[in-house]
Amino acid sequence: MSKVDRRITKSQEAIKKAVIELMSDKNFDDITIQDIADRANVNRGTIYLHYLDKFDLLDKIIEEHINELRVMCESAAEMDLDFIESNVGWFEYFERNYSFFSTVLASSKASSFRSRFQELLIEEMRNDIDTTKVINRELNEEVILQFIVTSFVGIVEWWITKGMPYPPRVIAVQLGILIDRSL
Amino acid sequence: MSKVDRRITKSQEAIKKAVIELMSDKNFDDITIQDIADRANVNRGTIYLHYLDKFDLLDKIIEEHINELRVMCESAAEMDLDFIESNVGWFEYFERNYSFFSTVLASSKASSFRSRFQELLIEEMRNDIDTTKVINRELNEEVILQFIVTSFVGIVEWWITKGMPYPPRVIAVQLGILIDRSL
DNA sequence: TGCAATTCGTTGATTATTAAACATATCAAT
DNA sequence: ATTGATATGTTTAATAATCAACGAATTGCA
Numbered sequence: 100m101s102k103v104d105r106r107i108t109k110s111q112e113a114i115k116k117a118v119i120e121l122m123s124d125k126n127f128d129d130i131t132i133q134d135i136a137d138r139a140n141v142n143r144g145t146i147y148l149h150y151l152d153k154f155d156l157l158d159k160i161i162e163e164h165i166n167e168l169r170v171m172c173e174s175a176a177e178m179d180l181d182f183i184e185s186n187v188g189w190f191e192y193f194e195r196n197y198s199f200f201s202t203v204l205a206s207s208k209a210s211s212f213r214s215r216f217q218e219l220l221i222e223e224m225r226n227d228i229d230t231t232k233v234i235n236r237e238l239n240e241e242v243i244l245q246f247i248v249t250s251f252v253g254i255v256e257w258w259i260t261k262g263m264p265y266p267p268r269v270i271a272v273q274l275g276i277l278i279d280r281s282l
Numbered sequence: 283m284s285k286v287d288r289r290i291t292k293s294q295e296a297i298k299k300a301v302i303e304l305m306s307d308k309n310f311d312d313i314t315i316q317d318i319a320d321r322a323n324v325n326r327g328t329i330y331l332h333y334l335d336k337f338d339l340l341d342k343i344i345e346e347h348i349n350e351l352r353v354m355c356e357s358a359a360e361m362d363l364d365f366i367e368s369n370v371g372w373f374e375y376f377e378r379n380y381s382f383f384s385t386v387l388a389s390s391k392a393s394s395f396r397s398r399f400q401e402l403l404i405e406e407m408r409n410d411i412d413t414t415k416v417i418n419r420e421l422n423e424e425v426i427l428q429f430i431v432t433s434f435v436g437i438v439e440w441w442i443t444k445g446m447p448y449p450p451r452v453i454a455v456q457l458g459i460l461i462d463r464s465l
Numbered sequence: 466t467g468c469a470a471t472t473c474g475t476t477g478a479t480t481a482t483t484a485a486a487c488a489t490a491t492c493a494a495t
Numbered sequence: 496a497t498t499g500a501t502a503t504g505t506t507t508a509a510t511a512a513t514c515a516a517c518g519a520a521t522t523g524c525a
Contacts, residue, residue, distance in 0.1 A: 148511075325484070331481075
């Protein structure tokens with residue numbers, strides 16, 4: 100973990116912050132690189148030192164959110180939190196970053212986020228499935244996994260795009276109950 | 283007005299902001315260069331590229347405030363604002379930057395600020411004295427000037443160190459009345 | 466369609482910042 | 496006083512960011 104030059108961190112932070120702020124103003128496709136540079140108070144060329152284009156930039160931001168969610172998930176596992184309680188953490192995270200997630204899901208970039216999110220869920224939930232259980236005797240593990248994960252993603256997407264109609268905890272509990280029935 | 287490199291502006295802004303923030307935490311003399319560098323998220327050496335030491339840094343911050351006040355004063359003169367109205371602007375400025383002015387006046391650096399402030403007042407008020415007036419027939423211009431300016435500084439210092447006991451407008455009006463009687 | 470104006474992505478030369486190291490100075494506690 | 500620790504101010508080579516310029520691609524509009 101050779102620590103990176105302070106200038107790199109600062110530039111990237113400013114650039115990412117700028118994009119997120121601009122996304123709540125206008126459609127992502129209408130944002131120019133110059134807009135981002137202006138808002139970040141950074142030379143336009145500097146953006147190209149770190150990202151291929153604005154799509155690559157958005158991808159990297161999404162990737163960081165996914166990683167953040169993974170970290171939360173794994174630290175919840177270490178602290179032996181039950182499934183519902185760890186879900187609450189996630190939904191609170193979505194709530195904190197609402198303006199980002201809602202605009203991403205509303206834009207044409209929704210699918211790239213959704214697929215990455217789905218991958219994460221599959222990774223993290225694979226071990227939670229107990230195929231020895233009686234109710235799962237006749238079911239294929241992959242089927243159960245796919246069933247749960249897609250519904251999870253669907254609920255999250257619905258909750259965010261509808262403007263978070265219930266508090267994080269309420270949604271997390273209800274989703275937890277439904278998932279528990281399936282595994 | 284050859285525009286300066288963006289990096290210079292950003293570094294100096296970060297450094298000055300850091301000092302001001304730190305000054306509300308602890309005594310200026312207890313603040314180390316490293317403290318400032320950490321808070322500004324800047325290399326320690328960078329500070330020495332722009333300032334001789336932390337005293338020079340504080341001096342420059344004070345100087346910028348003085349210049350800001352001068353600009354306000356002169357633009358008020360251009361807009362033909364009366365004396366009281368232009369004072370209101372100043373006191374509102376003190377109010378906006380309260381945390382800075384109060385800590386500076388409380389510290390050992392008070393005198394350097396006070397003397398610069400006094401110089402500014404003398405410059406700007408010299409032209410306002412009308413020695414042809416009857417009541418000023420037997421008075422020396424410099425005496426009137428000194429009288430008004432020191433009382434002005436005194437009021438400002440009292441108002442700030444007492445925690446701004448009255449709104450800016452109230453103070454500005456009262457001070458305006460008193461000064462008007464003298465010139 | 467055609468023209469003008471942006472925007473893009475890249476380039477090269479220059480500059481500001483960085484990390485690390487250094488000797489010196491200040492300071493506290495023993 | 497002596498020591499250990501921390502702060503200062505300076506130097507070095509390496510490097511990230513800057514600005515200005517460029518042709519090419521896109522867009523917007525007449």
